[in-house]
Amino acid sequence: MSWTRTAPALNALEPETRAMLDRLAPVEVPEAAVLFSPGQAVKGYVIVLEGHVGVHLIGPGGRDILLYEVAPGQSCIQSTLGLIGGADYSAEATATVPTRLVLVPRTLFLDLLDRSPGFRKIVFAAFAERMQAMMQLIETMSFMRVEARLAALILDRADAAGTLEMTQAEIARAIGTAREVVSRRLDRLARAGAIRAERGRIRIRDRAALEALVANPAV
Amino acid sequence: MSWTRTAPALNALEPETRAMLDRLAPVEVPEAAVLFSPGQAVKGYVIVLEGHVGVHLIGPGGRDILLYEVAPGQSCIQSTLGLIGGADYSAEATATVPTRLVLVPRTLFLDLLDRSPGFRKIVFAAFAERMQAMMQLIETMSFMRVEARLAALILDRADAAGTLEMTQAEIARAIGTAREVVSRRLDRLARAGAIRAERGRIRIRDRAALEALVANPAV
DNA sequence: CCCACCCATGATCAAGACCAATGAAGGCAC
């Protein structure tokens, strides 16, 4: 009941709209569950309440790159895309941890979109934000070499203490390269004193050095 | 007067909405004019009436890649993005030929978005379509090698007779590589009998061969 | 006829993909 209360973004909604959404039952999905895969039709608008979802493009040969991630309170742009434009999913979404989410059926979604300014605002703000991130991704992939991408990721995802808990394989997927390359790059960064690499963890030692790398991404 | 008549997509609009739009005066921009550049604030929603606009991401070092193109009747998603999300432009748009366009001011745009279901529908359909194309672009860049990208472009842009009038430099920008590479690849395709390369023009000779390349993009 | 633009080609070089083998740390069962 009233799961909308747990999603801060939804607080600005009109009461009737919230009521309609609250009638939907959240769904629990286990870790590593595949929420959707390429080719499937979009069934509804997805709002993640708890947990974490990663959306990947899968290439032939099994390589995949992380398009974006969905945190609690956020929605999945692929779904929006499909509902508005009618396209099928072209990526794969998997829950990286046990996740709770709500699926707003297509008809309700379109109805709300038409009638609720607040809902519209939320949906489109999220849409725009994601889109922005995707353009960023294109830019990154086009113009930054792996080392710079790696530095950017470390700076971006490290916690306040300058620590990043990610396995090399995860990093590789996030920046779209092979694991070995990440290993080598990390090694170089470590030699240069920019970071300290541990098992499943990276500590920033020289933030400025990483920032310099990001600032000069010349391929 | 009544330029909305010339944009088929706008025919489905409510009469009042069309009337409001028709009050705006189209603008003429000369060939090679820069419509906007990275960092600029978004002034309004752009609808191209006539001509052709290319939107590029510019990297350090001058390299740039074609994000998408705007044909008559279409709008520029970067503008939509900025108006809804508040972000500045992150790409550069240039008119490739003399172009006529309409700029819907921000306030009117947001107002129409709120009040006109028809306008909303058009804007978001266009948004979704572009977004789809961008995902396609990411996929292409990630998983297709240059040869496959080249083949795809040839198939996609050739006219009914199987002829493509593009200079190698243009092709290079469109698929995000260097001109020399295009030259070499074209040469190989020509040797293989898939195409015939002439000055500023390419003729498809073996469509199936190109399609096979696109189908098997393994990096 | 000359000057832009377009194209071909060669040489070099770095990045990164891919394959393979090994080491090292942690978790678990017993």
Added chain:
DNA sequence: GTGCCTTCATTGGTCTTGATCATGGGTGGG
């Protein structure tokens, strides 16, 4: 504790792709 297994990481080596520099030839318009 000991042994075993899984996950994570390191290292080496090979191979392709494609970026870049350089140079020369061709073509067409003014």
